[in-house]
Amino acid sequence: MKVHIIGGGIIGLCSAYYLRKEGFEVEVIDQVRKGSASDGNAGMIVPSHFIPLAAPGVIAQGVRWMFKAKSPFYIKPRLSLELASWLWQFYRACDQKKVENAMPVLRDYHLLSKELYKELSTQPGFEFAFEEKGLMMLFKTPKVGHEEAETAEIAHSLGMEARVLDATGVSKVETGTRTDVLGGVYYPGDAHLYPNQLVIQLETWLRDNGVAFHCNSGVKGLLASNGKISGILTQNGETIACDHVVIAAGVWSAGLLGPLGVNCLLQDGKGYSYTLPALNQRPAVPTILTEARVAVTPMGQDLRIGGTLEISHLSNKISRPRFEAIAEALPAYYPDIQPEMPALQNVWHGFRPCSPDGLPYLGRSKKYSNLVVATGHAMMGLSLGPATGKVVSELIRQQQPSIDVRLFEVERF
Numbered sequence: 001m002k003v004h005i006i007g008g009g010i011i012g013l014c015s016a017y018y019l020r021k022e023g024f025e026v027e028v029i030d031q032v033r034k035g036s037a038s039d040g041n042a043g044m045i046v047p048s049h050f051i052p053l054a055a056p057g058v059i060a061q062g063v064r065w066m067f068k069a070k071s072p073f074y075i076k077p078r079l080s081l082e083l084a085s086w087l088w089q090f091y092r093a094c095d096q097k098k099v100e101n102a103m104p105v106l107r108d109y110h111l112l113s114k115e116l117y118k119e120l121s122t123q124p125g126f127e128f129a130f131e132e133k134g135l136m137m138l139f140k141t142p143k144v145g146h147e148e149a150e151t152a153e154i155a156h157s158l159g160m161e162a163r164v165l166d167a168t169g170v171s172k173v174e175t176g177t178r179t180d181v182l183g184g185v186y187y188p189g190d191a192h193l194y195p196n197q198l199v200i201q202l203e204t205w206l207r208d209n210g211v212a213f214h215c216n217s218g219v220k221g222l223l224a225s226n227g228k229i230s231g232i233l234t235q236n237g238e239t240i241a242c243d244h245v246v247i248a249a250g251v252w253s254a255g256l257l258g259p260l261g262v263n264c265l266l267q268d269g270k271g272y273s274y275t276l277p278a279l280n281q282r283p284a285v286p287t288i289l290t291e292a293r294v295a296v297t298p299m300g301q302d303l304r305i306g307g308t309l310e311i312s313h314l315s316n317k318i319s320r321p322r323f324e325a326i327a328e329a330l331p332a333y334y335p336d337i338q339p340e341m342p343a344l345q346n347v348w349h350g351f352r353p354c355s356p357d358g359l360p361y362l363g364r365s366k367k368y369s370n371l372v373v374a375t376g377h378a379m380m381g382l383s384l385g386p387a388t389g390k391v392v393s394e395l396i397r398q399q400q401p402s403i404d405v406r407l408f409e410v411e412r413f
């Protein structure tokens with residue numbers, strides 16, 4: 001039985017890995033598009049991120065940010081029915097009850113993924129700087145400190161460890177460099193890795209273990225008949241016959257699903273990062289600089305800084321003010337790290353595939369019995385990669401998924 005996976009980002013590669021391990025013949029089709037999010041991201045594995053993007057309070061904050069050139073969030077205004085229905089569903093999802101229902105499910109999803117990463121990191125051929133050093137949420141203002149302490153309380157109620165620290169407490173955990181903060185919340189259960197190494201090693205393992213890669217042409221569309229996907233049409237005019245299809249094409253998945261009558265709402269959450277090689281000193285612990293919404297991750301010998309969420313309609317243009325805001329946050333929180341502003345050509349960008357309710361789409365389509373969709377992981381796709389891949393293989397095998405996927409239904413909007 002053959003499975004075709006459309007998209008070779010972290011979700012497609014992890015799906016291929018678990019399917020191949022179960023003995024399936026697998027082919028990955030990838031168009032290699034600029035803006036794939038899976039290598040330049042912040043590499044954080046985050047059980048602490050159990051609150052979905054769409055949550056009460058987010059809209060008011062988002063509207064305030066829209067008017068600031070250096071803010072970490074922006075929606076490029078445009079007349080679009082697709083954007084309007086995404087925003088409407090986002091508004092509907094910012095509901096306390098919906099968020100409460102999602103929290104334990106997301107916690108379990110991340111925890112499973114972390115265990116799978118741990119296991120993968122011990123396999124021959126894999127050395128992707130996986131480390132379990134936790135995650136620090138640093139803050140400079142009492143208001144944000146209060147919000148973070150509230151989140152820590154919720155984490156406790158979900159059975160997760162979260163330590164609320166003052167500045168002295170922070171300096172005992174963050175031993176790599178001095179911080180200029182009011183305090184922090186430390187989540188010891190989080191982990192991190194070097195995503196560029198991970199994706200290369202996954203692809204190498206897959207090729208060595210018989211997975212075919214079809215990279216010379218992307219997918220133009222899918223052919224369907226009698227409630228099944230019957231063929232994959234490539235951009236160079238080829239039609240590939242198929243048994244099972246997995247759509248894991250990140251933000252581009254919506255464009256493949258729409259013509260099939262599957263309304264998969266997705267917007268691009270464009271983000272930026274840059275990587276500093278071997279500094280004299282650097283943070284020891286991965287960190288979110290909370291007011292600035294900037295992620296800082298030590299990766300091997302390097303340090304990666306990333307942030308911003310810009311709904312840009314897949315624009316590859318880099319906003320200098322927003323990118324400068326990311327770079328300026330670093331010395332504001334770590335006064336002994338004063339790197340030069342990186343040149344624009346060294347700035348990476350990627351499109352996070354964002355669903356309106358901040359939850360992934362993971363499941364078998366109701367319309368097409370041989371179609372599985374795995375996308376919409378927004379800011380958590382790296383973290384949730386292996387658990388997603390495992391669930392994809394379970395869905396194809398008609399087995400009970402290892403996590404509860406009911407909230408992730410593909411046709412939920």
Ligand SMILES: Cc1cc2nc3c(=O)[nH]c(=O)nc-3n(C[C@H](O)[C@H](O)[C@H](O)COP(=O)(O)OP(=O)(O)OC[C@H]3O[C@@H](n4cnc5c(N)ncnc54)[C@H](O)[C@@H]3O)c2cc1C
Binds near residue numbers: 011248383
């Ligand atoms: C700045 C930044 C920091 C981040 N930090 C983190 C983090 O610390 N932790 C975390 O968990 N997540 C993080 N993320 C989010 C994470 O990177 C994404 O959720 C994840 O990479 C999405 O993976 P994907 O495989 O779904 O999509 P992608 O990586 O975008 O892959 C989709 C693939 O599909 C291919 N494709 C598209 N269209 C077609 C087509 N028609 N035919 C064939 N192939 C096609 C593309 O070429 C691409 O390779 C971050 C994102 C950004 C931008």
